[in-house]
Amino acid sequence: MNEDALSPPPIMDPTSDFVRLWTRHQAEVERYVYMMIPRAADAADVLQDVSVLLWEKWDHYDQSRPFVPWAIRFAWLEVLKWRQRQAREKLVFSDGLLEQINAAHADEEPFMEARRNALTSCLTRLTDQQRKWVDLRYGRHGAIKDEARRSGISMHKLYYALEKVRGQLLDCVGRTMRREGWSHA
Amino acid sequence: MPDTQETLDALLAKLVEETIEPAEVEQLESLLNGDPDAQRRYLHYLSLHRDLEQKGAEIQTSPSSTPRPRISPVLLGIAAAVVTLLVSAALLYFDAEPEIAQITGIDGAVRWIDHRGRIISDLEPLDMLTGGTLEGLNADTWAEIKFLDGTLISVSGHSALTISELEGQKILQLREGQFSIDAAKQPPGLPMKLITASAEAEVLGTQFNVTADSMSTRVIVNEGLVRVKRLADGKVQEVAADQHVIAALELDTEFRATSRKDYTHAWRSNLPRDMRRGLWIPAPQNKGGVLRALPHLWKGQEKSEETSALLFTAVIDPSPGDLPPVRLTEGARLRLSGRSQANDTINFGFATHIERGGFAGKYSAWRDIEIGPSGDRSFEIELPLESFSPTQDRFPDTPVHHEIAYLWVLTAKQAASLEIVKVELIPAK
Numbered sequence: 001m002n003e004d005a006l007s008p009p010p011i012m013d014p015t016s017d018f019v020r021l022w023t024r025h026q027a028e029v030e031r032y033v034y035m036m037i038p039r040a041a042d043a044a045d046v047l048q049d050v051s052v053l054l055w056e057k058w059d060h061y062d063q064s065r066p067f068v069p070w071a072i073r074f075a076w077l078e079v080l081k082w083r084q085r086q087a088r089e090k091l092v093f094s095d096g097l098l099e100q101i102n103a104a105h106a107d108e109e110p111f112m113e114a115r116r117n118a119l120t121s122c123l124t125r126l127t128d129q130q131r132k133w134v135d136l137r138y139g140r141h142g143a144i145k146d147e148a149r150r151s152g153i154s155m156h157k158l159y160y161a162l163e164k165v166r167g168q169l170l171d172c173v174g175r176t177m178r179r180e181g182w183s184h185a
Numbered sequence: 186m187p188d189t190q191e192t193l194d195a196l197l198a199k200l201v202e203e204t205i206e207p208a209e210v211e212q213l214e215s216l217l218n219g220d221p222d223a224q225r226r227y228l229h230y231l232s233l234h235r236d237l238e239q240k241g242a243e244i245q246t247s248p249s250s251t252p253r254p255r256i257s258p259v260l261l262g263i264a265a266a267v268v269t270l271l272v273s274a275a276l277l278y279f280d281a282e283p284e285i286a287q288i289t290g291i292d293g294a295v296r297w298i299d300h301r302g303r304i305i306s307d308l309e310p311l312d313m314l315t316g317g318t319l320e321g322l323n324a325d326t327w328a329e330i331k332f333l334d335g336t337l338i339s340v341s342g343h344s345a346l347t348i349s350e351l352e353g354q355k356i357l358q359l360r361e362g363q364f365s366i367d368a369a370k371q372p373p374g375l376p377m378k379l380i381t382a383s384a385e386a387e388v389l390g391t392q393f394n395v396t397a398d399s400m401s402t403r404v405i406v407n408e409g410l411v412r413v414k415r416l417a418d419g420k421v422q423e424v425a426a427d428q429h430v431i432a433a434l435e436l437d438t439e440f441r442a443t444s445r446k447d448y449t450h451a452w453r454s455n456l457p458r459d460m461r462r463g464l465w466i467p468a469p470q471n472k473g474g475v476l477r478a479l480p481h482l483w484k485g486q487e488k489s490e491e492t493s494a495l496l497f498t499a500v501i502d503p504s505p506g507d508l509p510p511v512r513l514t515e516g517a518r519l520r521l522s523g524r525s526q527a528n529d530t531i532n533f534g535f536a537t538h539i540e541r542g543g544f545a546g547k548y549s550a551w552r553d554i555e556i557g558p559s560g561d562r563s564f565e566i567e568l569p570l571e572s573f574s575p576t577q578d579r580f581p582d583t584p585v586h587h588e589i590a591y592l593w594v595l596t597a598k599q600a601a602s603l604e605i606v607k608v609e610l611i612p613a614k
Contacts, residue, residue: 027239035231038200090207091311097214104224115229116236123240138241145333148283149353155284155313155333163198166237170229 018058021067022051029071031112035105036079036098039091046082050075068109076102114182115173122172130165137162189216193223194230201234204287204311284313285350286332290339292547292577293326295319300349316349321362322481324462324498324593325534325576327547335369336377339544341536342500342591343462343481354378363396363590365543368409384432386413392543393424394590396502401433403506405445407542415440427541431506445541446509448588450517452610454501461591463499463605475524475604476501478596498595499605510588512540513570516613517585520567521594522606528555531603532595533566534573537587545587546580548573563606 030047037043053074061070079098086092093101126134136144136158144162148155196213199205205213217223282300288308297305299317308328319328321344330338330348332355340346344362348355354375357366360382370390371377379386381397384404391409395402404413406424414421415432424430424442432440456476457465467474478497503511521533534549550572554564570584581587589610596603 031232031235034235035228038231039203091205091210093210093214093217097218100218101224101227104221105228108225108228112232115232119233119236120240134237138237140241142334146353149350152283159198159202159204163194166198166230166233167194170226170233173229173233 017063018055022054025068025071026051028068028112029075032072032105032109033075033079036076036101037082037092042082046075046078049081050078053078072109111177111182114177114180118173118176118180119169121176122169125172126165126169130168133158133162133165189223190226192216193226197227197230201231204313206309206311282315283350284315284333285355286314286330286348288312288314288328289331289337290329290577290579291327294322295326295328296322314348316347318345318347320345323496324500324591324595325532325547325549327536327544327576329544332369334371337367337543338364339366340364341544341547342593356380359395359397359402361398363394365392365394365538367392367543381432383416383434384413385416386411388412394538394543400435401431401438403429403431405429413442429507443507446507448512449509450512450514450610450612452503452511452589454503454605454608456501456605456607459501459503459505461500461502461505462593466604473606475606478594478603478605496595496597497603498593499603501592501605501608503589503592503610511610512586512588513537513584513610514612515585516569518567518569518611519573519592520565520609520611522563522565522608523554523594524562524604524606525554525556525564526562526602527598528553529596529598529603530554532593533568534576534595535584535592536590537584538590540586540588544590546584547576548580548584549576549593550574567611 026047029050030043033047033050034040034043037046050071054071057074061067079102080095083092083095083098123131123134133144136147144158145155147153148158193213193216196205196209196216199209200213217227288310290310291308295306295308297308297314297317297319299305300315314330319330319340321328321340321342324342326343327339327341330340332338332348332350336355338346338348338357340362341364342362344364345360346362346364347358347360349358350356352375353372355371355377357364357377358380366388368377368388368390371388376387376389379388379395381395381402382399383397384402386395386404388411389409391406391411393404393406393409393411395404397403402413404411404424406426406428408426410426411424412421413424413430413432417432417434417436420440422430422432422440422442427445428442429445430440430442431438456474460476463476463479465474466477476499478499480495480497519533519535530551530553532549532551534547536547537545539545548570550568552566552568554566556562556564573584575582592608594603594605594608
């Protein structure tokens with residue numbers, strides 16, 4: 001007897017499908033949430049809520065359509081809920097500006113992947129000193145503070161140097177994009 | 186315009202570093218509003234920051250694009266001398282007092298005296314701090330300080346805490362009051378040092394609560410290990426998780442780390458033993474007594490229109506010494522019995538710790554008191570826990586399951602001459 005005939009028919013496991021897609025695209029959704037809520041702890045909280053909401057809505061997801069735009073639609077709703085809770089908070093943007101940034105993000109999203117690739121290339125062009133600033137800030141948690149303590153240079157000065165490097169990296173990414181034919185950059 | 190972009194970038198840098206001020210957020214909003222180019226810059230900047238955070242490990246390990254030339258030892262020596270000179274020059278040029286911490290939460294009257302002796306009464310969340318002293322000026326005061334390594338300190342009530350950092354070693358000096366600390370792992374060989382009038386402690390990374398006055402220090406450890414030295418005789422105790430120790434100046438008191446007792450859910454004050462602030466007035470023939478609220482000047486906030494006021498406060502600790510911690514339960518009520526020279530409006534409140542943990546929140550209620558007709562000027566109020574509201578949005582909605590750290594009763598009316606007879610916690614039947 002054919003062994004396959006005894007096997008149960010394959011069943012789509014909704015949990016594993018969701019986990020697979022969420023794992024693959026979480027960073028993109030996280031980036032979007034962070035752009036709307038530029039405070040790491042709050043963004044992380046909202047991202048948690050987004051993941052729960054997506055799982056609740058998973059039955060309605062049409063798997064023939066791309067996951068990220070679907071997820072970002074719900075992430076936007078969670079951002080609005082968070083914004084309502086922060087009505088009196090002075091450190092968040094107005095509803096009107098959030099709407100504008102959300103719309104701008106929709107325009108920019110298709111180019112983000114190319115920008116990330118360009119960034120990888122631009123990082124290799126940093127001078128040793130620039131690389132050191134980036135390394136101190138992003139390479140190891142707390143290293144820039146250790147450096148400030150070690151050198152006696154104030155955190156303000158170190159962060160100013162870092163601000164300049166970020167600006168140069170953005171310029172480099174823009175130039176690289178244009179060279180590669182992205183007229184949008 | 187380049188100038189606008191520079192301003193925008195500077196604001197975005199503060200935004201991603203989470204050091205931006207409310208006024209700067211407004212400025213950023215006005216730059217972004219209706220400007221598609223500025224909005225794109227915003228998105229690119231934040232995306233770049235996020236990507237760099239995600240690439241962190243790669244950046245650290247990937248090789249530099251520039252090949253490193255071989256340098257002779259002589260050139261290295263010259264370079265080292267030049268670097269030393271430059272660093273020395275930088276130390277002179279740049280602000281020599283580095284920022285070591287940030288205010289992350291504040292409530293009530295708090296004063297900051299910085300390393301140059303400047304008094305700042307309008308501290309706000311996100312303000313950066315150099316070394317200095319934080320003074321909590323009232324029973325319902327609270328402030329949270331975060332060191333750059335993530336170590337978090339909550340100071341509450343009347344307190345005076347000096348923070349400093351010397352060659353990478355954090356030093357906390359608590360003159361009076363209480364704080365709760367969640368210490369990040371400290372660098373090897375540089376334990377955090379805690380100094381009070383009666384004790385010194387060394388901390389490598391742990392969660393513990395400290396209460397101190399001029400005579401004694403109580404350390405309650407919730408996680409990790411704290412080494413406490415009693416200054417009076419130099420004896421040392423290691424205090425482990427769920428233990429506490431009291432280091433007093435009087436040598437006839439016990440100095441031994443002991444396990445914390447089980448919670449109690451019903452409690453009645455025992456005065457003057459539980460008194461933390463106030464004036465104890467014994468009754469004739471030792472038949473009880475009252476705790477009179479003591480005055481202190483509250484100067485108001487510098488930028489507010491509130492004028493200075495004299496407040497009268499009494500503060501009670503429900504678990505002094507090695508008494509069991511008092512935990513709040515669902516349906517419990519607090520009863521306050523006291524005396525007053527006049528009808529008054531009082532603030533009755535308490536600060537809490539999370540169960541076997543650090544600072545949780547402060548809860549209070551305003552109530553009118555009417556003195557009884559009997560002529561003994563007595564009053565009594567009984568409030569269910571639901572009547573007490575968190576004094577800040579960030580505190581949990583309910584204090585149920587929290588431990589009471591201390592309770593306060595406060596009035597602004599001098600003529601009331603407020604006195605506390607007893608406070609009780611009555612659990613639900």
